[in-house]
Amino acid sequence: MFKRCIISATLIGLAWPGAAWAQVPFTQEQADQGKTLYTAQCESCHGDALVGGVGGGPPLTGSYFLDHWADQPVSGVFGYIKEFMPADTPGSLTSTQTANIIAYILQFGGAAPGSEPLSNDPAVLDAITLERPAAN
Amino acid sequence: MLNRYCGAGLAALLLAMPLGALAQDAPAAAFADFEPVTDEMIANPAPGDWINWRRTLDNWAHSPLEQITPDNIGTMQMAWSWNIEPGTFESTPLVYDGVIYMAGARDVIQALDGATGELLWQYRRELPEGAGGGTSGATRNIAIYGDRIFTGTADAHVVALDAKTGQVVWDVEMEDWETTKVAFSTGPTIVKGKVISGLTDCRVFREGRTGCYVVAHDPENGEELWRTYTVPIAEEEGGDTWGDTPDFLRAGGGVWMPCAYDQPQDIILCGTGQAYPWPQVTRGHDGAALHTNSTIALDPDTGEMLWYHQYVPAETLDLDEVFEHVLIDVDGEKRFYKIGKGGILWVMDRETGEYITHKGVVYNNVYDIDTEKGQAITRPEVIPVDFETPVFACPSTAGGKDWHPMAFNPNTRGLYMPLSQTCMNFTARQVETVVGGGGTGGFRTFAPMPGANGQGKLTAIDVDTLETMWEHEQHAPFLTGLLSTESGLLFAGDLDRYFKAFDAATGEVLWQSRLAQSVQGMPVSYEVDGRQYIAVPTGLGGGSPRAQSALVPDIKIPASGNNLFVFALPQ
Numbered sequence: 001m002f003k004r005c006i007i008s009a010t011l012i013g014l015a016w017p018g019a020a021w022a023q024v025p026f027t028q029e030q031a032d033q034g035k036t037l038y039t040a041q042c043e044s045c046h047g048d049a050l051v052g053g054v055g056g057g058p059p060l061t062g063s064y065f066l067d068h069w070a071d072q073p074v075s076g077v078f079g080y081i082k083e084f085m086p087a088d089t090p091g092s093l094t095s096t097q098t099a100n101i102i103a104y105i106l107q108f109g110g111a112a113p114g115s116e117p118l119s120n121d122p123a124v125l126d127a128i129t130l131e132r133p134a135a136n
Numbered sequence: 137m138l139n140r141y142c143g144a145g146l147a148a149l150l151l152a153m154p155l156g157a158l159a160q161d162a163p164a165a166a167f168a169d170f171e172p173v174t175d176e177m178i179a180n181p182a183p184g185d186w187i188n189w190r191r192t193l194d195n196w197a198h199s200p201l202e203q204i205t206p207d208n209i210g211t212m213q214m215a216w217s218w219n220i221e222p223g224t225f226e227s228t229p230l231v232y233d234g235v236i237y238m239a240g241a242r243d244v245i246q247a248l249d250g251a252t253g254e255l256l257w258q259y260r261r262e263l264p265e266g267a268g269g270g271t272s273g274a275t276r277n278i279a280i281y282g283d284r285i286f287t288g289t290a291d292a293h294v295v296a297l298d299a300k301t302g303q304v305v306w307d308v309e310m311e312d313w314e315t316t317k318v319a320f321s322t323g324p325t326i327v328k329g330k331v332i333s334g335l336t337d338c339r340v341f342r343e344g345r346t347g348c349y350v351v352a353h354d355p356e357n358g359e360e361l362w363r364t365y366t367v368p369i370a371e372e373e374g375g376d377t378w379g380d381t382p383d384f385l386r387a388g389g390g391v392w393m394p395c396a397y398d399q400p401q402d403i404i405l406c407g408t409g410q411a412y413p414w415p416q417v418t419r420g421h422d423g424a425a426l427h428t429n430s431t432i433a434l435d436p437d438t439g440e441m442l443w444y445h446q447y448v449p450a451e452t453l454d455l456d457e458v459f460e461h462v463l464i465d466v467d468g469e470k471r472f473y474k475i476g477k478g479g480i481l482w483v484m485d486r487e488t489g490e491y492i493t494h495k496g497v498v499y500n501n502v503y504d505i506d507t508e509k510g511q512a513i514t515r516p517e518v519i520p521v522d523f524e525t526p527v528f529a530c531p532s533t534a535g536g537k538d539w540h541p542m543a544f545n546p547n548t549r550g551l552y553m554p555l556s557q558t559c560m561n562f563t564a565r566q567v568e569t570v571v572g573g574g575g576t577g578g579f580r581t582f583a584p585m586p587g588a589n590g591q592g593k594l595t596a597i598d599v600d601t602l603e604t605m606w607e608h609e610q611h612a613p614f615l616t617g618l619l620s621t622e623s624g625l626l627f628a629g630d631l632d633r634y635f636k637a638f639d640a641a642t643g644e645v646l647w648q649s650r651l652a653q654s655v656q657g658m659p660v661s662y663e664v665d666g667r668q669y670i671a672v673p674t675g676l677g678g679g680s681p682r683a684q685s686a687l688v689p690d691i692k693i694p695a696s697g698n699n700l701f702v703f704a705l706p707q
Contacts, residue, residue, distance in 0.1 A: 044270025045683070052565055052579040054339070055271045055679045056414075056454060056533060059579065064563075083689065088224075088271055088682035092695030 023131045024074055025116035026103035034104030037097055041086045050108055057087070061109045070132045074118075075125035078102060095120035163300035164256045166235055166249055170300055172282045173232060178326055179399055184663030186231040189277040189325070189394045190541060190617075191660070194463040197543040198620040199661035203668035204705060205623040209637055209647045212703050215669060216253030217652075220244075220698035224677025226274040226539070228617075229700065231662035231671070237299065239275035239323065241677065241698060242268045243289045245297060250671075251664040253702065257302035267291040267313055271679045272337070276539065276658070277394055278323040279331065281355050286331050288320025294333050294353055306358035310335060310351065315572070316342055324353075327397040327404055327436045331355050334391025338367075339412040341574040345369050346387040350395065350406050350432075352439060362439035366391060366408045366427050377449075379421025387574055388412035389428045393539060396461040396472075398486055403442060404434040405472065405486070410456035413577025415520045415564035417452075424449035429457040431474065433489055443489040447474075447482060448512045452519050453502065453562050454533045454578060454680075460541045461486075462551065464599050473551055473599065477680075478503055479536030480512055481553070481597070495602050497537075497595055498555055499585055501530045520564035520578070532560035532582055533680040534613070540681070541658065543618035543626065545640050550596045550605050552626055552640070554614040557588035558684050582684040591688060592630055594618075596643060606643030612691055615656040615681060616672070627670065629655020631682075632691050635672050635701070653697045670703045 039048075045055030052059055059065055069077040082098045084090045093101070099120040107113060110133070119125055163170070173187060181187050183200045190197040204212060223241025230237045235256065236248040243261040248254065267273075268290030279286040284305060285297040291313035296305040310333075311318045317340045324333040331353040338348040347367025353360055366389030368375040370382075378386050388411040395406040411425040419425070430446040447457040457476030463486060464471055472486045479498035484491060491510020503512035518527045540554045560580040567575045585591075589609040596605040612632035619627040620640060629635040631654045637647040657673030675698035676682075685691070 039266075040269060042270075044272055045679070047575065052576060054337070054576060055683065056576055056579045057683070058563075058581055059565075080686075084686045086271075087685050088678055089676050089693075089695055090685040091692065 026118035030103035034100035167300040225675030225698040228658035336390030336392035374426035418577030530559035
């Protein structure tokens, strides 16, 4: 039998450093719109804390997300979301909606918004790298 | 035996509330000769009717209608179609005396003329924000009894509507959705004049106790007659199978598919789902976690648990065993057949609840079967032991088999099953062990299944020998329950928008039609004025069975659209 363990959630998003990481431009307005979209379309699988929900979708924050999508162009995660998500209605998001959702994911992970919006053009996103937070 | 829990503090009885029902003031002409539905009718429906989830109490989904045959189905054409509002659509059209009663998405209930497709009435529900959204909000079946329609809602109410007008007769709240997030994703079963409903989504920890239950209501006034919890608290029978977990952290045991009624034996058979959180390591113990992943047999008058059989003790990968019981007699033995997510066909004695035998129907790397106890034991190498290391498990949470129900043809003796072939990488997660916390405690990504020739598989098994009669594998997964007809047809629909008719004896595809949306839900057959119809829902939404789109990137479906398509021979 396992020893009974005290289990508690770690809010991984709050553990990240601030503005410097990600190096991906996006605006607060994009993140706000992204949050609205996320709640309606993504939350049931990925959870309200982006670490998994009822539908058992993988985390969109923390080390799992970074292992999959960091150190490569943003067009990678953009293309995946746009083509395959939501899992039960893939291809239903517009390019603008996809960019907004990514903005929300980045802000949730601790990145700070700025004045320059995140492009919804994969060709532009090819040239922007999603960076890992710098080790302190 | 479980103590009955009187939920007097939880149920609010609302009589005749006009919850925005867009109904006509007077019943339409279609209801002029409406005769109340009785227990006898449900046990013995008219050939042209479909007044129960799987048509008859034995859950065969076998229509006695023979007008459409393998020889003439090539001429079958669309009679009419109807569009349904957006949302998760996994429904069963019920048909009584020429009228279709069906739940759309988000608790809309509609009555349609079965011959013309004319809308007769509709009920719409104002749901709390967030209820019934995302992948939730399905109502896989509804019930008809007397002159009423009964349903369970996305915000955990049981509702009775006037079958002739759609007006609310009574509306009972089981739990407060805002704080508990519990729901019904499946409507009730009528048992001896009682409305029997199964609660699901019991994953948010609550004060007191968190687990799900089966509940019985009086169809007349919505009075609660009994409830039976599927997850025992510490002092109840089976309560010692949850380690030393406090009562309020014992979650899950959802009854998210309709219960069966074995009328001759007078027992209710309900399937129970998995424990929450899913993994042992998140739950903090490896106890059996009764009565999750079980069949529980209940007394219809009292709800008393007469016996139970747990298929997977200490289940840890969201491979729940909650699905339909198909009642078939073989060699004079009263049996039921059942398949869970894990893809094990269980052959059980329905008089004793004891295991007879089993047959694996998809590739499985998760279980060793204990044939003495009749249980699936999870192999140590696929049990997550931390919150980082994924395990590779087959089948995935899409199954094996998911909610899409089987059909049985008594002429071919074939048990037909819609199966899925994917694997998963499953990782356990932590949850907050406080009131308001909780959750699945796991996530998975999908992967192809070794040796599979496609995600979709239809398998026909001879119930007398358990030999495979035929198998049909294809690229697109099947997303419907199966429909069998007396003329030897078997109907199924898939993700790629194909609705197909198979020869029940050989598996040959006799007919297909490409519809407007992925084909999903429970197709049925009915008759109006001497004409046989095949009705099939198409639509979107749902959890695991739809979540493998990345594995079939070539299958493109439209981003919206739920519909009902109705076919018939030309007149």
